[in-house]
C-alpha cells in the first residue's frame with residue numbers, strides 16, 4: 001500500500017521546496033526585455049539581494065547554477081598560476097577546488113575530513129608560513145551540504161587577519177543564504193557566491209556573486225576576463241542586457257521577486273530564527289532516536305550543525321531502504337548521502353540527508369520527522385522510539 005499521494009516534500013536538499021507564490025509569478029507570457037516592468041524591477045531586486053547577503057557592496061547576477069558562480073568568482077580575481085587555499089569539510093570544497101584547478105590555478109587543499117569544522121590554528125600556521133603571499137584567496141564553504149557542517153566564516157576572517165595575510169576571503173553560501181545567519185560585510189567576506197535554488201526558493205538557473213571593492217581591485221590584475229564572466233558590466237550596466245550579458249532570465253526574475261519579497265516581509269532575523277528553531281526540533285528527534293541504536297547526526301557538535309541541512313548515518317545499508325520507504329510510501333523524498341562513501345560501495349547506503357532550507361515550516365518538519373520515525377520502524381532500523389515527541393516539545397516551547 002502507498003500513502004504517498006498528496007502534497008510531497010522534496011528534502012533532497014536542493015532544489016528546495018518552492019512557494020506557490022513563486023510558481024505562480026512565473027506562469028506568465030514572455031515579458032518585453034527592452035522596456036517595461038521587467039526592466040524596471042531589476043534594480044530593486046539587486047538591492048534586495050544585497051540586503052539578504054548583508055552587504056552594501058556589489059551583486060552580480062549570472063544565468064548559471066552554483067558551479068557557474070564558482071567559476072565567475074575565480075575568473076574575476078585569480079590568474080592562472082596563482083595559488084588559492086581551500087579548507088575542506090565535505091564534498092563542495094573539493095568541487096570549488098577542482099574548478100580552480102581546471103582554470104590553471106594552484107590549489108592547496110587542507111582536508112579536515114567529513115565530521116569536523118576547520119582547524120583554524122592549522123590555517124593560521126599555513127598562512128603565516130606564506131611569507132611571499134603567494135596565496136591570493138581562501139575559498140571556504142559556509143554550510144557544506146554533503147556533511148551538514150557549518151563553518152565559522154567570521155572566525156576564519158579573524159584567522160586570516162591574525163596571520164596578517166592579504167588573501168581574499170571567498171565564501172560559498174549556496175546552502176546557507178536565506179537560512180543561516182550570514183553577515184558579508186560585518187564578517188569581512190570579500191566575495192560570496194550563492195544560487196537561486198536553495199534558501200532563495202527559486203528554480204535552479206540563477207547564480208549570484210557578491211563582492212566588495214577589495215575583490216574588485218583584484219579584478220584589475222587579471223590578465224583576461226571573458227566578456228561573459230566579467231562582473232563589472234553586470235553591476236554597472238550601461239544598457240539593461242548587460243546585467244546578464246544577454247537576454248534576461250525573465251521568468252526566474254519574476255519568481256525571485258516573490259521569494260525576495262517573502263524574505264523581506266519575514267525579515268532576515270525572522271528567517272534565521274525559523275530555520276534555527278526547526279533545526280533544533282530536527283536535532284532533538286535524531287539525537288533521541290540515536291540514544292538506542294546506530295542512527296547518528298554526522299556533525300556531533302550542535303555548534304557546527306547547519307540550520308538548513310542535516311546529514312545522517314545509520315551504520316548499515318538500511319539508509320537507502322529508509323529513503324525508498326519514505327519516498328514511495330509517504331511522499332517524503334530524503335537526500336542521498338553525498339561524498340561520504342564511494343558510489344557502488346556498500347557503505348554508500350549508510351547515509352541520508354534531510355534538507356530543511358527555504359520554504360519550510362513547523363508542520364512540514366514535524367510531518368517529515370514523524371514519517372522518518374515510521375520509516376525507522378518499517379525498515380527495522382533500531383532506534384529509541386519517541387523522537388517525534390522530543391521534536392514536538394521543542395516546537396511547543398518555541399512557538
Ligand SMILES: *Cc1c(COP(=O)(O)O)cnc(C)c1O
Pocket residue numbers: 014065066067068092141143144145172173174175195204
Ligand atoms: C548546491 C551546492 C553547490 C552547487 O550548486 P549547483 O547549482 O549544483 O552547481 C555548491 N556549493 C554548495 C555548498 C551547495 O550546497
